[in-house]
Amino acid sequence: MKKGRIFSGMRPTGMLHLGNLAGALNNWVRLQEDYDCIFAAVDWHALTTGYQDTSMVREYTRQVLIDFIAAGIDPERSIVIRQSDVKEHAELHLLLSMITPLGWLERCPTYKEQLQQLSGREITTYGFLGYPVLMATDILIYKSDTVPVGEDQLPHLELAREIARRFNYMYSPVFPEPQAKLSKVAVLPGTDGRKMSKSYGNTIQIADPPEKIREAVKSMVTDPARIHKSDPGHPDVCTVFAYHSAFTPEAAEERRGECEGARIGCVACKRQLADTLISVLAPIHERRRQLEATPGLIESILADGAMRARPIAARTLEEVRSAMKI
Numbered sequence: 001m002k003k004g005r006i007f008s009g010m011r012p013t014g015m016l017h018l019g020n021l022a023g024a025l026n027n028w029v030r031l032q033e034d035y036d037c038i039f040a041a042v043d044w045h046a047l048t049t050g051y052q053d054t055s056m057v058r059e060y061t062r063q064v065l066i067d068f069i070a071a072g073i074d075p076e077r078s079i080v081i082r083q084s085d086v087k088e089h090a091e092l093h094l095l096l097s098m099i100t101p102l103g104w105l106e107r108c109p110t111y112k113e114q115l116q117q118l119s120g121r122e123i124t125t126y127g128f129l130g131y132p133v134l135m136a137t138d139i140l141i142y143k144s145d146t147v148p149v150g151e152d153q154l155p156h157l158e159l160a161r162e163i164a165r166r167f168n169y170m171y172s173p174v175f176p177e178p179q180a181k182l183s184k185v186a187v188l189p190g191t192d193g194r195k196m197s198k199s200y201g202n203t204i205q206i207a208d209p210p211e212k213i214r215e216a217v218k219s220m221v222t223d224p225a226r227i228h229k230s231d232p233g234h235p236d237v238c239t240v241f242a243y244h245s246a247f248t249p250e251a252a253e254e255r256r257g258e259c260e261g262a263r264i265g266c267v268a269c270k271r272q273l274a275d276t277l278i279s280v281l282a283p284i285h286e287r288r289r290q291l292e293a294t295p296g297l298i299e300s301i302l303a304d305g306a307m308r309a310r311p312i313a314a315r316t317l318e319e320v321r322s323a324m325k326i
Contacts, residue, residue, distance in 0.1 A: 002036050006181075007144035009040035009083065012060035013050055016067045017203035018277070019188040019196040022246040027148050027183050029072035037078040038142055038309060041065050044083050044090075048131040049123055065298050067206050070287040075301045083138065085306040088313035093130075093137040095320060096163055099170060100133050104162065108132055109155050136160035140175045141313045148181045172323035174316070185246050193221040193239050207288060210278045217243075217274040222266045223259075233259035233266075240266070240273055247280055 008028060010020060031037060041064045046057050061082055073080060083089055106129070139147055139160050147157055157180050164175035189195065190202030197203070204216045223238045225231070235241035235256045245252040255272075258264040264272075291297060 003034050004036070004145040005142060006031055006035040006037045006146045006148060007139050007142050008148050009042040009138060010064055011045045012041050012043055012057060012064045013046050014060060014198040015063055015205040015207055017196060017198070017205050019203065021071060021206055022185045022188050023150055023183050024148065025068070025071040031148060032074060032077050035146060038081065039068060039073055039078055040081045040083050040138065042083040042138060045131060045134060048128045049121065051127070052122070062298055063207070065302070066288055066291050069291055069301070070284045075305065079305050079308045080301055081305040081309050082302050085302060086309050086313055088310065088317050089137055089141060092141050092317060092320060093134045095324065096137055096167070097130055097133050099166055100163055104159060105129050105132060108159065110152070132156050132159045133163065136163045139178050140164055141316050143176055143316060144178050145176045146181050147178045148183060150183050150187060152187065154180060174319045174323050188246055189239050189242055191216050191220045191239065204277070206281065206284060213277050214274045217270050217277065220270060226266065229265035230262050232262050235259045240269055243273055243277070248276055
Protein backbone atom coordinates (compact mmCIF):
# COMPACT_ATOMS: atom_id res chain seq x y z
CA MET A 1 0.00 0.00 0.00
CA LYS A 2 1.52 3.30 -1.14
CA LYS A 3 1.73 6.17 1.35
CA GLY A 4 0.51 8.85 -1.06
CA ARG A 5 1.41 10.73 -4.25
CA ILE A 6 4.57 12.69 -4.87
CA PHE A 7 5.30 15.26 -7.54
CA SER A 8 8.73 16.75 -8.12
CA GLY A 9 10.52 18.28 -11.06
CA MET A 10 13.74 19.89 -12.28
CA ARG A 11 14.27 22.82 -14.61
CA PRO A 12 16.23 21.93 -17.77
CA THR A 13 18.40 25.04 -17.73
CA GLY A 14 21.62 23.06 -18.14
CA MET A 15 23.14 19.67 -17.40
CA LEU A 16 22.30 18.26 -13.96
CA HIS A 17 25.07 18.36 -11.36
CA LEU A 18 26.05 16.51 -8.19
CA GLY A 19 23.93 18.83 -6.07
CA ASN A 20 20.89 17.62 -8.03
CA LEU A 21 21.98 14.02 -7.53
CA ALA A 22 22.71 14.22 -3.80
CA GLY A 23 19.93 16.63 -2.91
CA ALA A 24 17.07 15.26 -4.99
CA LEU A 25 17.61 12.39 -7.43
CA ASN A 26 18.95 9.86 -4.93
CA ASN A 27 16.01 10.68 -2.68
CA TRP A 28 13.51 10.30 -5.53
CA VAL A 29 14.86 6.84 -6.31
CA ARG A 30 14.21 5.74 -2.71
CA LEU A 31 10.74 7.33 -2.61
CA GLN A 32 9.58 5.18 -5.54
CA GLU A 33 9.37 2.26 -3.12
CA ASP A 34 6.71 3.87 -0.93
CA TYR A 35 4.87 6.48 -3.02
CA ASP A 36 3.09 6.89 -6.35
CA CYS A 37 5.57 9.25 -7.98
CA ILE A 38 5.38 11.72 -10.86
CA PHE A 39 8.71 13.23 -11.90
CA ALA A 40 9.03 15.95 -14.52
CA ALA A 41 11.48 17.93 -16.57
CA VAL A 42 9.67 21.26 -16.15
CA ASP A 43 10.59 22.90 -19.44
CA TRP A 44 8.13 25.81 -19.13
CA HIS A 45 9.90 26.76 -15.91
CA ALA A 46 13.16 27.00 -17.84
CA LEU A 47 11.65 29.90 -19.79
CA THR A 48 11.09 32.04 -16.70
CA THR A 49 14.77 33.03 -16.63
CA GLY A 50 15.89 31.83 -20.07
CA TYR A 51 13.19 33.01 -22.48
CA GLN A 52 15.62 35.08 -24.58
CA ASP A 53 17.66 32.07 -25.73
CA THR A 54 15.68 28.85 -25.99
CA SER A 55 18.08 27.08 -28.36
CA MET A 56 19.14 24.46 -25.77
CA VAL A 57 15.89 23.89 -23.85
CA ARG A 58 14.90 20.81 -25.85
CA GLU A 59 18.35 19.21 -25.60
CA TYR A 60 18.76 20.03 -21.91
CA THR A 61 15.30 18.54 -21.30
CA ARG A 62 16.43 15.34 -22.99
CA GLN A 63 19.65 15.25 -20.96
CA VAL A 64 17.79 15.86 -17.68
CA LEU A 65 15.50 12.93 -18.46
CA ILE A 66 18.47 10.72 -19.31
CA ASP A 67 19.96 11.57 -15.91
CA PHE A 68 16.63 10.75 -14.22
CA ILE A 69 16.57 7.26 -15.71
CA ALA A 70 20.32 6.67 -15.36
CA ALA A 71 20.18 7.60 -11.66
CA GLY A 72 17.50 4.98 -11.02
CA ILE A 73 14.08 6.51 -11.75
CA ASP A 74 12.02 3.60 -13.09
CA PRO A 75 9.50 4.77 -15.73
CA GLU A 76 7.43 1.64 -15.13
CA ARG A 77 6.99 2.33 -11.41
CA SER A 78 6.91 6.14 -11.68
CA ILE A 79 5.34 8.49 -14.21
CA VAL A 80 8.06 10.46 -16.00
CA ILE A 81 6.93 13.49 -18.01
CA ARG A 82 7.98 16.59 -19.85
CA GLN A 83 5.83 19.35 -18.36
CA SER A 84 4.81 20.85 -21.71
CA ASP A 85 3.41 17.50 -22.88
CA VAL A 86 0.57 17.80 -20.35
CA LYS A 87 -1.28 20.94 -21.47
CA GLU A 88 -3.62 20.77 -18.47
CA HIS A 89 -0.80 22.38 -16.45
CA ALA A 90 -1.26 25.55 -18.51
CA GLU A 91 -5.03 25.75 -17.95
CA LEU A 92 -4.82 25.22 -14.20
CA HIS A 93 -1.99 27.73 -13.98
CA LEU A 94 -4.23 30.31 -15.67
CA LEU A 95 -7.13 29.61 -13.29
CA LEU A 96 -4.98 29.65 -10.14
CA SER A 97 -3.30 32.89 -11.24
CA MET A 98 -6.73 34.54 -11.07
CA ILE A 99 -6.99 33.96 -7.32
CA THR A 100 -3.35 34.49 -6.26
CA PRO A 101 -2.74 37.92 -4.64
CA LEU A 102 0.17 39.85 -6.09
CA GLY A 103 1.65 40.40 -2.63
CA TRP A 104 2.08 36.66 -2.12
CA LEU A 105 4.38 36.54 -5.14
CA GLU A 106 6.32 39.71 -4.41
CA ARG A 107 7.24 38.60 -0.89
CA CYS A 108 8.62 35.23 -2.06
CA PRO A 109 12.27 35.19 -0.85
CA THR A 110 13.52 33.23 -3.86
CA TYR A 111 12.02 35.84 -6.20
CA LYS A 112 13.99 38.63 -4.51
CA GLU A 113 17.16 36.51 -4.35
CA GLN A 114 17.08 35.62 -8.05
CA LEU A 115 16.39 39.21 -9.07
CA GLN A 116 19.69 40.09 -7.36
CA GLN A 117 21.66 37.06 -8.62
CA LEU A 118 20.50 37.48 -12.22
CA SER A 119 20.58 41.28 -12.28
CA GLY A 120 22.24 41.19 -15.69
CA ARG A 121 19.18 39.56 -17.28
CA GLU A 122 15.81 41.09 -18.09
CA ILE A 123 13.63 38.91 -15.86
CA THR A 124 11.16 41.45 -14.49
CA THR A 125 8.45 39.65 -16.44
CA TYR A 126 4.95 38.42 -15.69
CA GLY A 127 6.14 34.84 -16.16
CA PHE A 128 9.03 35.16 -13.71
CA LEU A 129 6.92 36.81 -11.03
CA GLY A 130 4.26 34.13 -11.42
CA TYR A 131 6.46 31.05 -11.59
CA PRO A 132 5.55 29.99 -8.02
CA VAL A 133 1.94 29.70 -9.25
CA LEU A 134 3.10 27.41 -12.05
CA MET A 135 5.05 25.43 -9.47
CA ALA A 136 1.94 25.15 -7.31
CA THR A 137 0.00 24.02 -10.38
CA ASP A 138 2.49 21.22 -11.08
CA ILE A 139 1.92 19.88 -7.57
CA LEU A 140 -1.82 20.46 -7.21
CA ILE A 141 -2.94 19.20 -10.61
CA TYR A 142 -2.02 15.66 -9.52
CA LYS A 143 -3.42 16.19 -6.01
CA SER A 144 0.06 15.44 -4.67
CA ASP A 145 0.05 15.20 -0.89
CA THR A 146 3.84 15.01 -0.48
CA VAL A 147 6.63 17.04 -2.09
CA PRO A 148 10.34 16.26 -1.57
CA VAL A 149 12.13 19.59 -1.16
CA GLY A 150 15.24 21.19 0.23
CA GLU A 151 14.88 23.79 2.97
CA ASP A 152 15.41 26.60 0.45
CA GLN A 153 12.24 25.52 -1.39
CA LEU A 154 9.94 25.53 1.64
CA PRO A 155 8.59 29.06 0.90
CA HIS A 156 7.43 27.85 -2.54
CA LEU A 157 5.68 24.86 -1.02
CA GLU A 158 3.99 27.05 1.58
CA LEU A 159 2.72 29.26 -1.24
CA ALA A 160 1.29 26.16 -2.95
CA ARG A 161 -0.45 25.31 0.32
CA GLU A 162 -1.82 28.86 0.61
CA ILE A 163 -3.16 28.73 -2.95
CA ALA A 164 -4.79 25.36 -2.25
CA ARG A 165 -6.36 26.72 0.96
CA ARG A 166 -7.64 29.84 -0.80
CA PHE A 167 -9.19 27.82 -3.63
CA ASN A 168 -10.77 25.32 -1.26
CA TYR A 169 -12.21 28.14 0.87
CA MET A 170 -13.53 30.23 -2.05
CA TYR A 171 -15.01 27.41 -4.12
CA SER A 172 -14.91 23.80 -2.94
CA PRO A 173 -12.39 21.49 -1.21
CA VAL A 174 -10.66 20.12 -4.32
CA PHE A 175 -6.99 20.17 -3.36
CA PRO A 176 -5.08 18.48 -0.53
CA GLU A 177 -2.50 20.69 1.17
CA PRO A 178 0.84 19.17 0.16
CA GLN A 179 3.32 18.38 2.91
CA ALA A 180 7.09 18.75 2.69
CA LYS A 181 9.42 15.78 2.80
CA LEU A 182 12.80 17.33 3.49
CA SER A 183 15.88 15.96 1.79
CA LYS A 184 18.41 14.35 4.15
CA VAL A 185 21.35 15.98 2.38
CA ALA A 186 22.01 19.61 3.19
CA VAL A 187 22.70 21.99 0.31
CA LEU A 188 25.91 20.88 -1.40
CA PRO A 189 28.32 23.78 -1.99
CA GLY A 190 29.91 24.50 -5.33
CA THR A 191 33.58 23.70 -5.91
CA ASP A 192 34.48 27.27 -4.92
CA GLY A 193 32.55 27.10 -1.63
CA ARG A 194 29.72 29.33 -2.83
CA LYS A 195 26.19 28.11 -3.53
CA MET A 196 26.34 25.53 -6.32
CA SER A 197 24.97 27.16 -9.46
CA LYS A 198 25.27 26.59 -13.19
CA SER A 199 25.58 30.37 -13.59
CA TYR A 200 28.65 30.41 -11.28
CA GLY A 201 30.38 27.61 -13.21
CA ASN A 202 31.19 25.85 -9.93
CA THR A 203 29.40 22.56 -10.52
CA ILE A 204 30.43 18.99 -11.24
CA GLN A 205 27.98 17.55 -13.73
CA ILE A 206 26.56 14.06 -13.37
CA ALA A 207 27.69 13.31 -16.92
CA ASP A 208 31.27 14.59 -16.45
CA PRO A 209 33.97 12.02 -17.35
CA PRO A 210 36.51 10.88 -14.71
CA GLU A 211 39.28 13.23 -15.85
CA LYS A 212 36.99 16.25 -15.59
CA ILE A 213 35.85 15.14 -12.11
CA ARG A 214 39.47 14.90 -10.92
CA GLU A 215 40.21 18.34 -12.31
CA ALA A 216 37.17 19.85 -10.58
CA VAL A 217 37.97 18.20 -7.23
CA LYS A 218 41.56 19.46 -7.41
CA SER A 219 40.23 23.02 -7.64
CA MET A 220 37.94 22.68 -4.60
CA VAL A 221 38.24 25.16 -1.77
CA THR A 222 39.40 23.58 1.49
CA ASP A 223 39.87 24.82 5.08
CA PRO A 224 41.49 28.28 4.66
CA ALA A 225 43.03 28.09 8.15
CA ARG A 226 44.95 24.90 7.35
CA ILE A 227 48.27 26.07 5.93
CA HIS A 228 50.46 23.00 6.51
CA LYS A 229 49.67 19.29 6.36
CA SER A 230 50.55 19.04 10.08
CA ASP A 231 47.90 21.66 11.01
CA PRO A 232 44.64 20.23 12.39
CA GLY A 233 41.79 20.74 9.93
CA HIS A 234 38.26 22.03 10.41
CA PRO A 235 36.11 19.77 8.21
CA ASP A 236 32.85 21.64 8.83
CA VAL A 237 34.14 24.60 6.80
CA CYS A 238 35.71 22.45 4.07
CA THR A 239 33.99 21.94 0.72
CA VAL A 240 35.72 18.58 0.23
CA PHE A 241 34.34 17.23 3.51
CA ALA A 242 30.80 18.33 2.51
CA TYR A 243 31.08 16.03 -0.52
CA HIS A 244 32.48 13.16 1.57
CA SER A 245 29.48 13.53 3.90
CA ALA A 246 27.01 13.56 1.00
CA PHE A 247 28.37 10.62 -0.97
CA THR A 248 30.01 8.39 1.66
CA PRO A 249 28.19 9.25 4.91
CA GLU A 250 29.21 5.90 6.40
CA ALA A 251 32.87 6.96 6.20
CA ALA A 252 32.42 10.67 6.98
CA GLU A 253 33.39 10.39 10.66
CA GLU A 254 36.58 8.57 9.75
CA ARG A 255 37.39 11.36 7.26
CA ARG A 256 36.63 13.91 9.99
CA GLY A 257 39.02 12.22 12.43
CA GLU A 258 41.81 12.06 9.84
CA CYS A 259 41.37 15.76 9.03
CA GLU A 260 41.10 17.04 12.60
CA GLY A 261 44.02 14.84 13.66
CA ALA A 262 46.18 16.02 10.73
CA ARG A 263 46.58 12.40 9.62
CA ILE A 264 45.76 13.26 6.01
CA GLY A 265 46.61 16.24 3.86
CA CYS A 266 44.18 18.13 1.64
CA VAL A 267 45.71 16.77 -1.57
CA ALA A 268 45.27 13.15 -0.45
CA CYS A 269 41.77 13.92 0.84
CA LYS A 270 40.84 15.35 -2.55
CA ARG A 271 42.27 12.26 -4.25
CA GLN A 272 40.06 10.07 -2.05
CA LEU A 273 37.03 12.17 -2.94
CA ALA A 274 37.72 12.03 -6.67
CA ASP A 275 38.01 8.22 -6.48
CA THR A 276 34.74 8.07 -4.54
CA LEU A 277 32.83 10.26 -7.00
CA ILE A 278 34.13 8.35 -10.02
CA SER A 279 33.09 5.07 -8.38
CA VAL A 280 29.63 6.37 -7.43
CA LEU A 281 29.00 7.74 -10.92
CA ALA A 282 30.34 4.73 -12.86
CA PRO A 283 27.03 2.79 -13.00
CA ILE A 284 25.14 6.00 -13.84
CA HIS A 285 27.55 6.72 -16.69
CA GLU A 286 27.10 3.18 -18.01
CA ARG A 287 23.30 3.54 -18.01
CA ARG A 288 23.66 6.96 -19.68
CA ARG A 289 25.69 5.36 -22.49
CA GLN A 290 23.01 2.71 -22.98
CA LEU A 291 20.24 5.33 -23.09
CA GLU A 292 22.16 7.52 -25.53
CA ALA A 293 22.73 4.47 -27.74
CA THR A 294 19.00 3.69 -27.95
CA PRO A 295 17.40 6.28 -30.26
CA GLY A 296 13.78 7.05 -29.49
CA LEU A 297 13.78 5.49 -26.01
CA ILE A 298 13.42 8.78 -24.10
CA GLU A 299 10.60 9.95 -26.40
CA SER A 300 8.88 6.60 -25.90
CA ILE A 301 9.15 6.96 -22.10
CA LEU A 302 7.74 10.50 -22.36
CA ALA A 303 4.84 9.43 -24.56
CA ASP A 304 3.91 6.74 -22.05
CA GLY A 305 4.31 9.17 -19.14
CA ALA A 306 2.08 11.80 -20.75
CA MET A 307 -0.56 9.16 -21.54
CA ARG A 308 -0.63 8.15 -17.85
CA ALA A 309 -0.45 11.71 -16.46
CA ARG A 310 -3.10 13.40 -18.62
CA PRO A 311 -6.13 11.49 -17.25
CA ILE A 312 -5.13 12.38 -13.67
CA ALA A 313 -4.69 16.05 -14.61
CA ALA A 314 -7.93 16.08 -16.61
CA ARG A 315 -9.96 14.70 -13.69
CA THR A 316 -8.59 17.43 -11.43
CA LEU A 317 -9.47 20.11 -13.98
CA GLU A 318 -13.03 18.78 -14.24
CA GLU A 319 -13.37 19.22 -10.47
CA VAL A 320 -11.83 22.69 -10.66
CA ARG A 321 -14.18 23.85 -13.42
CA SER A 322 -17.17 22.43 -11.56
CA ALA A 323 -16.12 24.13 -8.32
CA MET A 324 -15.60 27.47 -10.12
CA LYS A 325 -18.84 27.00 -12.10
CA ILE A 326 -17.15 27.62 -15.45
